[in-house]
Amino acid sequence: MSQSNDAEPVYPAVNYLNADRGVWSWLTTVDHKRIGIMYLVSVLLAFLLGGIFAMLIRIEHLTPDPTIMSANTYNRMFTLHGVVMIFMFMIPAIPGVFGNFCLPLMLGAKDVAFPRLNLLSLYLYWSGAALALWGMISGGTDTGWTFYAPYSTTTPMTVFPVLLGVFVMGFSSIATGLNFIVTTHTLRAPGMTWMRVPLFVWAIYATSIIQVLATPVIGLTVLLVGIERIGGFGLFDATRGGDPVLFQHMFWFYSHPAVYIMVLPAMGVMSEIVGAFARKNVFGYKMIAYSSLGIAFVGFFAWGHHMFVSGQSVLDNGAFASISMLVGVFTAIKVFNWVATLYKGSISVKTPMVYACGFLFFLVFGGMTGIAVATVSLDVHWHDTYFVVAHFHFIMVGAVIMSFLMALHYWFPKMFGRMYNEGWGMVAASFIVLGFNATFIPQFLLGNAGMPRRYYMYPERFTALNVASTAGSSLLAFGFLIIVVYMSYALVRGPIAGSNPWDSRGYEWDTPSPPPKHNFDVTPVITVDPHSYQNPGEEVEHVIV
Ligand code: HEM
Numbered sequence: 001m002s003q004s005n006d007a008e009p010v011y012p013a014v015n016y017l018n019a020d021r022g023v024w025s026w027l028t029t030v031d032h033k034r035i036g037i038m039y040l041v042s043v044l045l046a047f048l049l050g051g052i053f054a055m056l057i058r059i060e061h062l063t064p065d066p067t068i069m070s071a072n073t074y075n076r077m078f079t080l081h082g083v084v085m086i087f088m089f090m091i092p093a094i095p096g097v098f099g100n101f102c103l104p105l106m107l108g109a110k111d112v113a114f115p116r117l118n119l120l121s122l123y124l125y126w127s128g129a130a131l132a133l134w135g136m137i138s139g140g141t142d143t144g145w146t147f148y149a150p151y152s153t154t155t156p157m158t159v160f161p162v163l164l165g166v167f168v169m170g171f172s173s174i175a176t177g178l179n180f181i182v183t184t185h186t187l188r189a190p191g192m193t194w195m196r197v198p199l200f201v202w203a204i205y206a207t208s209i210i211q212v213l214a215t216p217v218i219g220l221t222v223l224l225v226g227i228e229r230i231g232g233f234g235l236f237d238a239t240r241g242g243d244p245v246l247f248q249h250m251f252w253f254y255s256h257p258a259v260y261i262m263v264l265p266a267m268g269v270m271s272e273i274v275g276a277f278a279r280k281n282v283f284g285y286k287m288i289a290y291s292s293l294g295i296a297f298v299g300f301f302a303w304g305h306h307m308f309v310s311g312q313s314v315l316d317n318g319a320f321a322s323i324s325m326l327v328g329v330f331t332a333i334k335v336f337n338w339v340a341t342l343y344k345g346s347i348s349v350k351t352p353m354v355y356a357c358g359f360l361f362f363l364v365f366g367g368m369t370g371i372a373v374a375t376v377s378l379d380v381h382w383h384d385t386y387f388v389v390a391h392f393h394f395i396m397v398g399a400v401i402m403s404f405l406m407a408l409h410y411w412f413p414k415m416f417g418r419m420y421n422e423g424w425g426m427v428a429a430s431f432i433v434l435g436f437n438a439t440f441i442p443q444f445l446l447g448n449a450g451m452p453r454r455y456y457m458y459p460e461r462f463t464a465l466n467v468a469s470t471a472g473s474s475l476l477a478f479g480f481l482i483i484v485v486y487m488s489y490a491l492v493r494g495p496i497a498g499s500n501p502w503d504s505r506g507y508e509w510d511t512p513s514p515p516p517k518h519n520f521d522v523t524p525v526i527t528v529d530p531h532s533y534q535n536p537g538e539e540v541e542h543v544i545v
């Protein structure tokens with residue numbers, strides 16, 4: 001059903017990129033593909049900004065004493081880094097860019113269910129981001145991305161605009177989630193039963209459920225902190241009958257599920273890519289699809305693992321720890337199925353596949369250390385140390401960024417109709433995987449040795465590991481620089497990709513690259529299961545189980 005490699009790849013003269021011209025046509029577009037591209041530009045800018053802050057933090061830690069900034073600036077720097085990376089990059093990254101671009105194509109639809117709402121989501125994201133940035137730059141926020149009360153309600157720094165910014169970006173996230181849920185329910189092409197929905201769509205669907213259900217809670221939480229700063233009602237103040245731990249409950253009730261808003265789409269990308277680059281049917285389609293829903297569900301009941309040392313009862317600690325382990329089980333189901341897909345596959349080692357291997361490694365290590373910090377007795381030691389920083393960076397920078405890059409390299413030819421240079425792709429991937437390990441493995445060791453997170457200075461004996469981590473981060477930054485260079489070149493001069501350069505069986509490859517404005521000339525009719533790589537007549541190697 002999918003087209004195979006065109007003999008002579010063609011670049012369609014009229015496509016979604018040039019069908020309408022001028023900046024205004026972009027700013028007022030309701031085309032999901034153009035909205036995806038605008039998200040791409042936006043999240044890349046956010047990533048650049050957050051990355052600059054990260055490098056400044058790493059440079060500050062080159063020496064135990066003050067290096068390049070004051071203590072106050074340091075507090076503002078890690079807040080800026082956290083808020084920009086989490087709310088402006090990680091959360092919108094894969095759903096905003098690849099969800100928007102690919103979901104309707106994968107479903108055989110012309111667009112999302114509510115195209116105007118989709119554009120509104122982008123404007124809400126821009127407005128929220130602008131508000132938050134303005135707040136952080138004009139006055140400076142020093143609360144950390146977690147806004148813990150009572151500090152956030154009492155610090156003299158500017159916090160309100162940032163809270164409002166997070167609130168507004170939350171609406172963007174909710175609207176996008178709602179749009180994707182309705183699209184998946186109502187706009188599937190004829191023949192696409194639920195068991196023929198591509199795995200990336202399943203992952204985005206599960207993510208959307210979390211976005212719609214959990215995001216209102218963070219909205220209300222930040223709003224309460226804002227109201228508290230203005231009115232001083234004592235909601236989170238123990239001396240006036242309030243409860244600072246209440247803040248933590250509300251914050252983590254969103255923010256734990258939010259980590260799955262980041263990682264589930266990343267898992268979805270992986271599920272698309274393993275089959276395509278191993279030339280095998282994805283093993284355990286149903287298990288992968290349902291485990292996304294399982295993670296989404298269980299993820300709602302694990303938040304208390306962030307509060308093991310907050311005075312929570314032993315019973316609660318035990319319950320939250322056990323539930324956290326369950327998330328590990330669902331994740332392991334996916335990992336085993338991906339590995340089973342790769343097993344005996346005819347693997348082509350292309351750039352997306354290299355990132356897929358990196359993704360597996362970082363996800364497993366990040367997940368295992370997650371299980372470790374979810375073990376109460378161990379977490380008492382590790383809580384608020386660099387160990388936790390390394391744990392979540394392994395997942396968020398390691399796994400999610402691997403997946404973002406995997407998606408970018410896999411769908412780049414579909415988005416822009418051109419190919420990038422494979423050799424440079426490999427070089428950059430090597431720098432990134434190496435640099436990433438060099439940055440964060442020392443942080444595990446630092447945390448275990450007792451270095452607290454968010455401290456401005458540290459004892460002499462932690463210097464070597466901090467220098468190693470900073471050196472690693474410069475490798476990482478260099479890797480990203482290489483990508484910027486060869487991708488920019490590819491955009492203008494890259495060889496024409498053709499509709500399906502990977503000979504993938506994903507439905508999104510059944511249309512020219514770049515696709516026409518209306519996606520498909522004829523509405524596709526889906527007659528085969530997704531991710532099927534056996535040839536006609538060939539015995540089915542892995543049926544859908
Ligand atoms: C799969 C994606 C995951 C992501 C994106 C993620 C992300 C995070 C983040 C952002 C934090 C720290 C937040 C902060 O205090 O600033 C964190 C801490 C934690 N994570 Fe994960 N995590 C993931 C997986 C897991 C898993 C699978 C488990 C357990 C089974 C887990 C258990 C924990 C625990 C217990 C903490 C708190 C540690 C402490 O503060 O002492 N995580 N994670």
Ligand SMILES: [Cu+2]
Pocket residue numbers: 255256259302303305306
């Ligand atoms: Cu958590």
